[in-house]
Amino acid sequence: MRIDDSAALVTGGASGLGQATARLLAEKGARVFALDLPAAVAGAATVEGVTYVEADVTDADQVQAAVDKAAGAGVPLRIAVNCAGIAPSARVLSRSGRHDVALFRKVLDINLTGTFTVLAVAAEAIATTEPLADGARGVVVNTASAAAFDGQIGQVAYAASKGGVVGLTLPAARDLASSGIRVMTIAPGIIDTPMMATVAEEYRAGLAAGVPFPSRFGRPDEYARLVATIVEHDYLNGEVIRMDRAIRMAPR
Numbered sequence: 001m002r003i004d005d006s007a008a009l010v011t012g013g014a015s016g017l018g019q020a021t022a023r024l025l026a027e028k029g030a031r032v033f034a035l036d037l038p039a040a041v042a043g044a045a046t047v048e049g050v051t052y053v054e055a056d057v058t059d060a061d062q063v064q065a066a067v068d069k070a071a072g073a074g075v076p077l078r079i080a081v082n083c084a085g086i087a088p089s090a091r092v093l094s095r096s097g098r099h100d101v102a103l104f105r106k107v108l109d110i111n112l113t114g115t116f117t118v119l120a121v122a123a124e125a126i127a128t129t130e131p132l133a134d135g136a137r138g139v140v141v142n143t144a145s146a147a148a149f150d151g152q153i154g155q156v157a158y159a160a161s162k163g164g165v166v167g168l169t170l171p172a173a174r175d176l177a178s179s180g181i182r183v184m185t186i187a188p189g190i191i192d193t194p195m196m197a198t199v200a201e202e203y204r205a206g207l208a209a210g211v212p213f214p215s216r217f218g219r220p221d222e223y224a225r226l227v228a229t230i231v232e233h234d235y236l237n238g239e240v241i242r243m244d245r246a247i248r249m250a251p252r
Contacts, residue, residue: 002079002118003231004029008079009064009072011035011057011118014044014195017143018083020048021227028228030079031071035063036120056222057084057114060121067121071081076129078138079231082115082123085143089154104157111161112168113143119172129177130197136234137180142226144187144240150249161185166240173238182237184230189244192217214244 008025012018013034022034026049035055036044043078044052053069054093055062086107091098119140144165151159165185173183190211211217226243230236 001132001139001231002236003079003127003228004139005075006078007031007033007073007075008081009033009035009067009070009077009115009122010017010081010083011055011115012014012082012084013050014040014052016074016083017188017191017220017223018081019044019047020224021081021083023047024221024228025079025081026050029069031073031075033066033073035066035084048074057118058109060117063117063121067125069117071125071128076138077122077125078129080118080126080138080140082118082140082142082165084118085111086126087158088134088159089157091154094158099156103159107157107163108161111158112164115165116168119168123181125224126181127176131180134234135180138180139175139182139184139231140172140182140226141230142185146189146242146244146247146249147179148187149242152249159237169240170238171221177237181221182234184236184238185240186223186226187240187244188223188232188243189217189247190217210247210250211244214245218243218245 008030010022013022014036015202022032024065026032032050033051038054040231041052041054055066090099142165145162147155147159148162162232168183
């Protein structure tokens with residue numbers, strides 16, 4: 001499927017993985033709508049071809065309004081990429097007590113339910129477009145994490161949410177096959193995003209050293225290039241791709 005002359009929706013699009021993806025899709029000719037929270041949108045860099053939309057992925061009405069805007073761009077909405085997410089750290093039991101249930105629920109609400117909401121609402125719009133070769137209409141790319149498979153100490157909520165994203169990939173692809181919509185998931189390892197920039201340099205060096213090859217953090221633009229490959233490769237469907245340089249996370 002071609003990227004140009006299509007509309008694309010990217011959540012978490014004001015920074016990190018989402019911004020890199022929005023930028024690359026725009027460079028390749030898509031009309032991109034980058035969803036993010038108001039504070040993130042206010043501080044986002046201007047990118048040619050990218051329209052920022054204030055929306056919370058946990059609010060179905062806001063997601064619907066954003067999808068409607070993308071679908072009304074004058075070109076068919078064929079691409080949706082889920083990058084929005086949070087990654088707080090908390091153990092099941094710690095010196096300060098047990099894991100806050102409200103925090104666990106919040107992580108799942110944003111990372112898992114938010115992903116599903118965008119997938120479902122975007123798929124409804126994509127399903128109305130004219131089919132291309134082989135009946136293809138579009139693709140949804142979700143973001144999981146290496147933590148879905150190798151969750152570390154303190155990642156119980158995050159790992160559970162990303163494990164859910166992995167688990168929904170195949171059944172969602174099967175559900176949407178009759179509409180000509182593919183569903184794929186990328187499970188990144190350690191990526192050098194603004195979130196990682198807050199980590200102490202000594203700890204960052206230790207994390208990078210644990211990556212088999214090449215021993216460095218991944219870059220947001222590498223994630224974006226994989227998204228573009230998935231969009232253009234019509235035979236990729238219902239699969240989770242680990243983009244992690246063969247890392248298998250240690251307990252801590």
